[in-house]
Amino acid sequence: MIFAEDVVALSRLQFGATALFHFLFVPLTLGLSWILVICESMYVMTGQQVYKDMTRFWGKLFGINFAMGVTTGITMEFQFGTNWAYYSHYVGDIFGVPLAIEGLMAFFLESTFVGLFFFGWDRLSRVQHLGVTFLVALGSNLSALWILIANGWMQNPVGAEFNYETMRMELTSIADVFFNPVAQVKFVHTVAAGYVAASMFVLGVSSWYLLKARDTGFAIRSFAVAAGFGLASVLSVIILGDESGYTSGEVQKVKLAAIEAEWETMPAPATFTAIGIPNQKEERTDYAIRIPYVLGLIATRSVDKQVTGIKDLKVEYEGRIRSGMAAYDALQKLLAGDKSDPVKQQFEAHKHDLGFGLLLKKYTDKVTDATPEQIKLAANDTIPQVLPLFFSFRIMVGLGFLFLFIFAASFYFLARRNLAPQRWLLKLIVFSIPLPWVAIELGWFVAEYGRQPWTISGVLPTMLSASALEPGQLHFSLLGLLAIYSSLFVIEMYLMLKYIKLGPSSLHTGQYHHEKTLKQGEQHA
Amino acid sequence: MLDYETLKLIWWGLVGVLIIGFALTGGWDLGAAILLPFIGKTDDERRVVINTVGATWEGNQTWLITAGGALFAAWPLVYAAAFSVLYVALILTLFALFLRPVGFDYRSKLPDPRWRNSWDWGLFIGGLVPSLIFGVAFGNFFVGVDYRFDETLRVTYGHASFFSLLNPFALFSGIVSVAMLTMHGGGWVFFKTEGVVRSRARRAVQLAALATAVLFALGGFWVAQRNGLHVTQMGSPNDILRPLDKTVEWVAGGWLANYGKYPLTWILPGLGIGGALIALLAVSANRAWLTLLGSSLSLIGIILTAGWSLFPFVLPSSLDARSSLMLWDAVSSHKTLGIMLGVVIVFVPLIGIYTTWVYRVLRGPVTVERINSETHSY
Numbered sequence: 013m014i015f016a017e018d019v020v021a022l023s024r025l026q027f028g029a030t031a032l033f034h035f036l037f038v039p040l041t042l043g044l045s046w047i048l049v050i051c052e053s054m055y056v057m058t059g060q061q062v063y064k065d066m067t068r069f070w071g072k073l074f075g076i077n078f079a080m081g082v083t084t085g086i087t088m089e090f091q092f093g094t095n096w097a098y099y100s101h102y103v104g105d106i107f108g109v110p111l112a113i114e115g116l117m118a119f120f121l122e123s124t125f126v127g128l129f130f131f132g133w134d135r136l137s138r139v140q141h142l143g144v145t146f147l148v149a150l151g152s153n154l155s156a157l158w159i160l161i162a163n164g165w166m167q168n169p170v171g172a173e174f175n176y177e178t179m180r181m182e183l184t185s186i187a188d189v190f191f192n193p194v195a196q197v198k199f200v201h202t203v204a205a206g207y208v209a210a211s212m213f214v215l216g217v218s219s220w221y222l223l224k225a226r227d228t229g230f231a232i233r234s235f236a237v238a239a240g241f242g243l244a245s246v247l248s249v250i251i252l253g254d255e256s257g258y259t260s261g262e263v264q265k266v267k268l269a270a271i272e273a274e275w276e277t278m279p280a281p282a283t284f285t286a287i288g289i290p291n292q293k294e295e296r297t298d299y300a301i302r303i304p305y306v307l308g309l310i311a312t313r314s315v316d317k318q319v320t321g322i323k324d325l326k327v328e329y330e331g332r333i334r335s336g337m338a339a340y341d342a343l344q345k346l347l348a349g350d351k352s353d354p355v356k357q358q359f360e361a362h363k364h365d366l367g368f369g370l371l372l373k374k375y376t377d378k379v380t381d382a383t384p385e386q387i388k389l390a391a392n393d394t395i396p397q398v399l400p401l402f403f404s405f406r407i408m409v410g411l412g413f414l415f416l417f418i419f420a421a422s423f424y425f426l427a428r429r430n431l432a433p434q435r436w437l438l439k440l441i442v443f444s445i446p447l448p449w450v451a452i453e454l455g456w457f458v459a460e461y462g463r464q465p466w467t468i469s470g471v472l473p474t475m476l477s478a479s480a481l482e483p484g485q486l487h488f489s490l491l492g493l494l495a496i497y498s499s500l501f502v503i504e505m506y507l508m509l510k511y512i513k514l515g516p517s518s519l520h521t522g523q524y525h526h527e528k529t530l531k532q533g534e535q536h537a
Numbered sequence: 538m539l540d541y542e543t544l545k546l547i548w549w550g551l552v553g554v555l556i557i558g559f560a561l562t563g564g565w566d567l568g569a570a571i572l573l574p575f576i577g578k579t580d581d582e583r584r585v586v587i588n589t590v591g592a593t594w595e596g597n598q599t600w601l602i603t604a605g606g607a608l609f610a611a612w613p614l615v616y617a618a619a620f621s622v623l624y625v626a627l628i629l630t631l632f633a634l635f636l637r638p639v640g641f642d643y644r645s646k647l648p649d650p651r652w653r654n655s656w657d658w659g660l661f662i663g664g665l666v667p668s669l670i671f672g673v674a675f676g677n678f679f680v681g682v683d684y685r686f687d688e689t690l691r692v693t694y695g696h697a698s699f700f701s702l703l704n705p706f707a708l709f710s711g712i713v714s715v716a717m718l719t720m721h722g723g724g725w726v727f728f729k730t731e732g733v734v735r736s737r738a739r740r741a742v743q744l745a746a747l748a749t750a751v752l753f754a755l756g757g758f759w760v761a762q763r764n765g766l767h768v769t770q771m772g773s774p775n776d777i778l779r780p781l782d783k784t785v786e787w788v789a790g791g792w793l794a795n796y797g798k799y800p801l802t803w804i805l806p807g808l809g810i811g812g813a814l815i816a817l818l819a820v821s822a823n824r825a826w827l828t829l830l831g832s833s834l835s836l837i838g839i840i841l842t843a844g845w846s847l848f849p850f851v852l853p854s855s856l857d858a859r860s861s862l863m864l865w866d867a868v869s870s871h872k873t874l875g876i877m878l879g880v881v882i883v884f885v886p887l888i889g890i891y892t893t894w895v896y897r898v899l900r901g902p903v904t905v906e907r908i909n910s911e912t913h914s915y
Contacts, residue, residue: 032754068912081640082595083635089605093620094627097692104613105869112610112877115603124596124888128895131592133912135898175870177777179690180613181871348686479621480693489628496632500639507646 023095023478023485025491028460030087032453033497037081039452042203043155043210044074045149045247048129050237052142066143068133069516070214073508075130080504082123089115090279096488099467105182106172110307114158122151122208156203164195167264169460169468172420174363176346179470194264198459201252205455207447208415211242216445217420218510219438222431226525230516232431239426243419243480249363250412254310264469266329267462269322269397271299271405272307277321281308287406290398291476322395329368330391333382336369338362341381367471369396376473384464396464405462411451417525418444542775544728544874548611549851551866551881552846553668555607559600560836562892566594567871568722568745570637570664571715572597574657576726576737581649581905583657584915588903589729591641591915596638596892598743610877614780614867615633615852618692622684623677625699626670633666645915664722665715672714675843678705679760679792681855687779688830695856706759713752720745720816721832729903740829742820746835752840757806760846763810765791766861781874792846805845808838 020050048067055063100108107509123148132141136408165172171188176447184191215238221231232377273290274282275297284307288300311319320328339362345355370380371393374387382390418441431438463469467477511518517526569590576582590597608616622629636659644656670762681699723742727735764787771783788794796803812835819827847853852862868874901907908914 061845075642076646079638082598082638086602086634087631089602090620092609092615094624095621097621098611098729101613101692102615103871104609104616106607108608108610108613108616109877110874112603112606113880115599115606116880116888119602120596120599120884120888121891123599124593124892124895127592128898130913132898183873183876185650186872186876211596239581255659270570283858294910367820475911479617479624480691481624482622492628492632500635503639503643509642511646512673519674 018483019481019486020475020478022138022483023481025092026095026490027464028485029490030084030091030493030497032456032461033501034081034084034088035453036362036449036501037077037084038156038205039209039448040077040208040213041081041152043208043241044070044077044213045145045152046207047214047237047241048074048145049142049149050241051234052238056142057139059507061521061523062230062233062488065230065516065519065521066237068519069230070234071129071460072511072518073217076504076507076511083500089492094489095479095481096467097479099472100179102472102477103169103172103468105163105180109186109189110158110165110182114155114162116156118151118154120151122148122155125151127466133197153203156206157199160197160199160202161190161192163253163459164198165189166194166466166468167198167267167463168192168194169471174366175357175473176343176363181349181468189428190191197256201249201256202455204248204252204346205448205452207245208242208249208288208434209452209513211238211245211419212415212441212445212448214238214243215418216441219441220512221515223438223442223463223470227515227517230524232371233294235422235431236426239419239422242415243365243423246415246419249417253409253412258492263476265399266322266325266395267458269320269325270396270401271396272319273300273317273402274307274313274321275323277318277324278308280312280318281305281315282319283307286312287517288402289486290402292395292398322398323409326395327392329394330387332365332368333371333387335362336367336525337372337380337382339364339366340369340372367466367468367473368486371465371474373473401458401462404458408451409455411447414444415448415451481502538711538871538875539779539878540775541830541871541874542773544865544871544878547878548868548872548874549844549848551878552604552607552851553841554610554885555600557606557837557840559597560840561721561833562595562597562696563600564718564721565725566590566597566637566722567664567668568718568724569722569726570722571668571719572658572726572741573664574661576723576734576741579658580653580856581908583653584735584908585730585734585905586726587660587915589645589726590907592649592899593892593895594637594641598634598641601734607877607881608686611869611874612851612864613869613895614690614692617863618686618862619674619682619685619852620681621692622694622797623674624682626674626702628665630670631780633663633670636660636663640879641915644676655782664718667713668715668718673702673707673763675712675714677702677849678706678843678851678853679710679763679765680704680706680863681766681853681858684854685860690780697855701739708764709752709756709759713749713756713839716745716752717813717832719814719834721829721836724816724820724825724828724832727820728829731902731904739820739823742832743817746813746817746820746832750810753806753809753813761790761793764789765794765838765846766850767791767794768849768857771863771865774865779861780860780862780866782865782912783859787834794847795848802909805838805842806833809842810835812838813834817882822845827887830835848877866869871886 022209048071051063052058052444128144129148170192171185172186175182214234215465218235219229221227273285275295283302283304285297286303288297288303290297307319342355342359372382373501375389376382421437425434465473469472483503521536569586573586577586583763638664640656642658644653683695684692686692720742723738726738727742766785767788769784769786771779812831815831816828819831848864849865850861854860870880
């Protein structure tokens, strides 16, 4: 069954837009919650008011951001059902599990205690309040764990097999799903990226106060927390990013080959294309600058194993598409009621390639009558667009190293007690505040766009996953979402900037810049 | 492990638990938001109303989010079919829900009265629209929704527009839903406040409780006149069942058949009406705890009545009766249902315990003096 291409395109656009939008707010929640735990722990240990003020002030910004995180998160929980109905049926038996656990174990914890974080200051002991803050951080980070287990399964669908009686994938091993290597690496890489974003945010805002020579005691302590936390985080991002390259080398060969524009299988160890312009049509990279050995080392951690190139992957997938046709043929017979042994055996032998057979639905509804040309076209479809992946990935990695430099320099000058004169560094940090978000969104793009043409890698093509909606319904939802989200985003940024400018004076403790200058003004009058 | 049939039955109950969990706790927030512009005339009064739910609404809404996730895991076909066939209605609900997190958090960040008044109406919409649409959706389950499955279990739709969801019976159900949640939320504001806000909330609860009892009873008579689904043939509930393998038919008064078979279950609609009457009497006698008890019983009774009347169906189809989903054939695999049951058994009581602790910490009436003296309030 084929329905309007533009419904699939619009559904993808909507999902991508809402996911990327949601992910503007999530990283700050993930990281800032731990920064709050650090600040408040210092308050509990030292009893110094400034650490309580830090917890409360950064907590205020946390709250403004958190509200948008919740607003944009609601959509995510329901939009698999609204827009990806066939996907929901096809893999709900597995994919729904981590999503439901996320709600029960993580999101409940986070949302129940976040209210008490704000409203509990006068009702809880110091230690109790710190406990509440910790549970908010724990909840939000566990949330990320379960979401990434779900997402990791889309990239590397382990612990499940197709059941022709129910026409869906069904769970065979929950442990395989939970301990999916792709999910584990993704989780650490993603939350650490969130910590980097939050650290850069606190570092940048504090640098701005330092440049203005305002509330410097407050700012330098915040700077110190962010520099330490950020340095540790950026190191894990980079190391886990590399680990991620290694894992994807094993299970997501095509994504790796596309990211690296690796058209041919090269003799091991493969050379790394540092930069160039991938040319998908001619299947080569123009103006390439290559570094010997590096790709082989990253992707296989060896000097003798090969990294499979795109052309060879296509040949491999062409074979799987043919095998998928046999699976589809057997499935049709099974559905028609012919459950004889040869049919069952044929299905069992080929069912792991059923998804590849389904790729042919784009060209022929019957699948089994595909011509060699159509099979070639479908094999071509298994390769995502190389150019955007190639560049997104390189920008992300480049930014990662910039962050490493920034956090290392911050830490160095802070330790030397020589930070204030480094105005160049403080300015660089202020201007770098948005960059972790750029890197994070590009990272998501690489992960999700690099999985195309699949929603579930090798199992379910994207074009078959969408709900059979009318284009008008999608125009309505897409325009509405864009309008509401953009307006709320403008409001959020306005409040964020307003409270950043107010600084800790917004706490009304009478200890900080704006309130002091106000008092002096009154005295002069 | 439990057998498949038992697990399927248990999961029907668990979906009910999650929906009731949301109605009981999230109902306070939705109802309070619906009443906000009317029982709060000044900014101080409105802040009082908002702060009765301000610290806890987020956790309460998680029942709704979790119900979504649990449907995905336990009833994937319901998750897929219901949410996509009700597309426009669900998207509208989401739009309205968007206004709540930002409404609660951003309103108090600026003193400008126009700013605050706008957010108050935003919160009102965020309370009213979801309450109405949840009821309209349930009403449409009784009428049947416009979807069917093909052989590959892909869901397709007829040509009914969004406006056909607004048929008389469904709209009527929406009004019952708004009335009951207003009663419940009003009861919460009545419980948590003093003075003029409390007396206005009292009046609102009286009206809403009366409306709930009368309209819900009328709804029962209406349902008796309508057709309901009846299974004529299906496989054993303990087996893997596919929606298209059964035969069903619409019969007059079919949605009341279960009460004929099990007369004791008349207690459920009785609870729906009786609870509302208890709330009405209790609020009139200024008994706050009893009011909340009454409105809670009424909510539980009404939701269980809806579920039990449809039983064993969970999503009837108007387009192709055979495609109608039942708790027997809309479910995940035996394995997944078993694992998810374990998860629920561990976490739902835990959620109950810490939510109760949070409410205990925040106990006591919300007054203008208290809002102004606290470190943080909305």
